[in-house]
Structures are given as C-alpha cells and as structure tokens.
Amino acid sequence: MEKYEMKVMTDIKPREKLLERGESALTDSELLSIILQTGVKGKNVYSLAxxxxGFIKAHDGSISYTGLRKFTGMGDAKTLKILAxxxxxxxxxxxQSKRIESASDIYKLVHNITDKRQEYFILITLNGSAALIKRRVLFIGTMNKTLVHPREIFAYALRDRAASVIFVHNHPSGSLEPSEDDINMTRKLKIVGEIMDIAVLDHVIVTKNDYYSFSVNNML
Structure with a gap:
C-alpha cells in the first residue's frame, strides 16, 4: 500500500510559509530545512531536510552525535543544531505534559518570579486532564483593576482551548496577605470564567519563601 507523501512546496519557501500560515502549516522536512538553513554539495537544503x-524517524528520534555525523552532509554545526x-x-x-495537582506544583512552575521587584501576573492554562498547556506572563506592574482586564486574560484561555485556568502573581513586599484589589480581581475573574465555561481553579500569590492559595483558603 502506498503511503501519502508530504512534498515540500518549493514555490513557497518554508520561511515565507511559516510567516504567512504559521508553524503548524509546515511539514516536518520544511521545519528541518529552516533549522539546517543550507544544503551541501550536490543536495539543496530541501532534499537534505x-x-x-526520514533518517531521524527511522531511529525513533533516538540519535546521537556520532550517528548524525555519519549522515551525509552533516557537519559539526548542523549536527549540534539538530541535537539541541x-x-x-x-x-x-x-x-507541557505535566499535571498540575496543587498550589505547590504552581509554586515550582513560577519560582523564577518570586524575587522580582515588580509584580508579575501569570496566566496558566490547563487542558481537561489538568495538564499544562501554557504559562504566560501577561502583565508587569501593580496588579489592579485597570491593568488586569478579564477580556485579555480569557482571550488567551480561549486561544489555548483551555478547560481551566490558574492565576499567579508575586508580592515583592514578601507579604502573602491578599490585598483588597487581589480579592476583588479574583472574584471578577471567577465570574467571567463561569460565564465562559472555563473553570478558575486557583489564584496563587507567591513570595521568595512561600505561597498563598485562594483555593486552599476557601477564597474562591
């Protein structure tokens, strides 16, 4: 039985195709051609890609430096780039496949913002199995009703086709006590989530040494 073959469209170069249609529109070999950048003597970049x-898939992605170097046309630069x-x-x-099961999981995921001098607001989107889809820094500054707008937040949740979301922001002061703005903002976001059928699982405040979970403290 013949297999379908995805052919590289040479009339639209992969880079231009990516810009026009997005990365998901490219075939695997087209993506590789962008990484490789150039071909070798007697073989253009599309043929090499x-x-x-085929070589990488034949080895189920388990390839080594030595194995790749044996492939015709793969010098050090191309080999290291592919391996990386x-x-x-x-x-x-x-x-991406990590399941989020508790506020402690969230704390580990956003630990890089715990020592920031400004407040960072992060949106975490999850699928129906509570697995991470995306972690985004949406706002930097003082978290208030003017800066944090539900429309922008849930636009990303819809884009990710998220089943649920978790909000996170840090307190540079080191205090874990939620402010009045924090509480009001969380209530507003929860209501919007209910309207849009996207569950708000938690809002976590983080500091350098600890975290506060709205869910654990029955604030949702």
Missing part, C-alpha cells in the same frame, strides 16, 4: 527527516533542537523539544514536551 527530507532525507534527514531535539533535546529542547523533549524538555518542552515534558513541561
């Missing part, structure tokens, strides 16, 4: 795509991309994608996939 197609052959390399594969490793990065593995790490990214591991993060």
């Amino acid at each position: 197609k052959d390399l795509d 991309c594969i490793e990065y994608s593995k790490r990214y996939k591991a993060i």
